[in-house]
Amino acid sequence: MTGSSLKTASAVFLWPNESTAVIVAVIWGLVLFFWIIAIVWTTKDSNARTQSIIKQFWYIILVTIWWPIIGLPLYIALRPARYREKYEWWQSQNAAICLSCGHRNNPHHTHCVFCGEKIHIKCRECHQPYPASYAYCPECGAPNIDQLLKENR
Ligand SMILES: [Zn+2]
Ligand SMILES: [Zn+2]
16 A cells, blocks of 8 residues: 555546455445435335325436435425325315215215215204214214214114
8 A cells, every 4th residue: 555655546546456446346335325225215205295106206216317415305305295194194084984885085075976875964953964974063063973873883
């Protein structure tokens, strides 16, 4: 190593001896490792945030082309703010679940779009129709007697 210390930095990279070649290989290995981890993480994270395969594809391409240093901050800035799972949970809280087939329906529909079964009942107190899967009437708060009887059966 005494001879190589006299060489300029560019000379080391142009004519690397054995030990500098190892260091360069290790650095490249680390960069490649970080790169692959970033791509794997982006694949998982974008899948948890969006249902669109096309969007996921572009996020992965972004990180792959721009490298983790530029690609990752860009991805974090552009990705959807919330997880898909949480949005689906939120949706399920407001959906009318068909008591016949168990599918989720738009609460404004009167019949299940999957099996044709009626999904609305009339409140016994205020006579407003609401989804049969709701535990309480959204208009007056009266308990859904039919649903309670079904659950306790
Ligand atoms: Zn149904
Ligand atoms: Zn009511």
